[in-house]
Amino acid sequence: MNCEQYRVLIHALIDGELDAGHAADVEAHVATCAGCAGELEALRAMRAAMADANLKEQAPAHLRARIEAGLTPPPRRTASWLTSRVASWRDFLGGLTLGTALSAAVAATLVVAVIHNDMTQRITDEVVSAHVRSLQAGHLTDVLTSDQHTVKPWFNGKLDLAPPVVDLTAQGFTLIGGRLDYIDGEEAASIVYRRRNHVINLFVTRHSGAEHGGATTETVHGFNVRRWTQNGLDFWAVSDINAGELDEFGQKFTTALAPPPHS
Amino acid sequence: MASDDDIGERDRARRFRDAALPHLDDVFTLARYLMRNAADAEDAVQECYLRALRHFDSYRGPAMKPWLLAILRNVCNAEFARRAAQPVASASGADDPAPDEAEAAPWQEPQRSPEAELLRRQDGATIRRLLAELPQPFREIVVLRDINNLSYREIAEAAGVPVGTVMSRLARGRSMLRAAWNVAEGSTS
Numbered sequence: 001m002n003c004e005q006y007r008v009l010i011h012a013l014i015d016g017e018l019d020a021g022h023a024a025d026v027e028a029h030v031a032t033c034a035g036c037a038g039e040l041e042a043l044r045a046m047r048a049a050m051a052d053a054n055l056k057e058q059a060p061a062h063l064r065a066r067i068e069a070g071l072t073p074p075p076r077r078t079a080s081w082l083t084s085r086v087a088s089w090r091d092f093l094g095g096l097t098l099g100t101a102l103s104a105a106v107a108a109t110l111v112v113a114v115i116h117n118d119m120t121q122r123i124t125d126e127v128v129s130a131h132v133r134s135l136q137a138g139h140l141t142d143v144l145t146s147d148q149h150t151v152k153p154w155f156n157g158k159l160d161l162a163p164p165v166v167d168l169t170a171q172g173f174t175l176i177g178g179r180l181d182y183i184d185g186e187e188a189a190s191i192v193y194r195r196r197n198h199v200i201n202l203f204v205t206r207h208s209g210a211e212h213g214g215a216t217t218e219t220v221h222g223f224n225v226r227r228w229t230q231n232g233l234d235f236w237a238v239s240d241i242n243a244g245e246l247d248e249f250g251q252k253f254t255t256a257l258a259p260p261p262h263s
Numbered sequence: 264m265a266s267d268d269d270i271g272e273r274d275r276a277r278r279f280r281d282a283a284l285p286h287l288d289d290v291f292t293l294a295r296y297l298m299r300n301a302a303d304a305e306d307a308v309q310e311c312y313l314r315a316l317r318h319f320d321s322y323r324g325p326a327m328k329p330w331l332l333a334i335l336r337n338v339c340n341a342e343f344a345r346r347a348a349q350p351v352a353s354a355s356g357a358d359d360p361a362p363d364e365a366e367a368a369p370w371q372e373p374q375r376s377p378e379a380e381l382l383r384r385q386d387g388a389t390i391r392r393l394l395a396e397l398p399q400p401f402r403e404i405v406v407l408r409d410i411n412n413l414s415y416r417e418i419a420e421a422a423g424v425p426v427g428t429v430m431s432r433l434a435r436g437r438s439m440l441r442a443a444w445n446v447a448e449g450s451t452s
Contacts, residue, residue, distance in 0.1 A: 008434045015433075017415050047443050053387035055394070055410045059291035063305045067287070067312045071280045129273055137273065142382065158449065221270055 128220045131201045131238040141177030151178040163189035163204040166256040200239040226250045279319045286328045296406045297339040311335040330415040393443045401436030
């Protein structure tokens, strides 16, 4: 080989891409050729300077957020769906009741209701997704214990809320642990119960929204979701047990959590 | 059933996120050096991840990083081709081979300000500028090797050229970079 060929192989040498035989060959040549030796030295110096210069860029946080958002599309209710739905309501109501202040207020209420329903639906979807994830990933609990006095303090310092942990073993719902999760971009507590072979994830987040409705139960992707608000917290119980049993769970939990009646 | 599809889709998106997101800085770095403009780089990266997610089912490995960088490279080349096909508005440089040349890269300091002279002494700023000035075929190989840390074989995959071409372009690109660096160093000392 001539120097021109060795000058290419020198790069492979410093990149660690040569097998032992070729590496020995190139090194033997460099040992006897001042020109190639100088080239190798200069390349090493430049590589060191490049390593010191820390040339790797960091992706900006907003780009990371944009991409993450693109990876978790709301499956059925998209923004465009919502926008067009609200717009059509507006058109409809506008055409119907053009020009009166009263109907404008009614229209606004309806639009808010549509938006609110959509948000609730989205969070319900997320809660179900978090439930499925907890079962699939083999990451059901961060703290595994049936002792409510262990689970409750475990959340201390991990969340800006103190999720109530209630032992319902006597009522047929065994406490098996707790876990940190994310719902709607916020950290949430999940308290995990078991009913026979079925897992119940009870998600707890700070209460959002003003309206204070009673408990509602719906079925999403074959899972039952019971939602209620108590003590300034939103609760979402998710499980594949039947709606009646989930309702029973919710009621027992609510009763156990409520302060003893003054009588 | 639609609901099963929804869950499957989410699971797939989650697997993709776990596999692909750790390489975001690498993808962004290559995008910065190829597009030479932060906003264009961000658009390219976003498009890259969208395409990668779409084709995630056909991904068979072995390594995620070269696969993502190959997609990014295609996105950037498609953008260059699109720009080249567009009628050029300005009178000058109708045949400019690098249409983004006009927008100076953010790390390219203005040549004659005192601040630029100070920054010149910083190797990082100098190397970035010199790298950005390398012709694209050499620039991408050098970035893939020396910044993204890909092996020759991975670079060959990502850039769609034989390993021999990777080696010769790398040698040529580094030589050009070193020559330019010597000039830059010499002018400040």
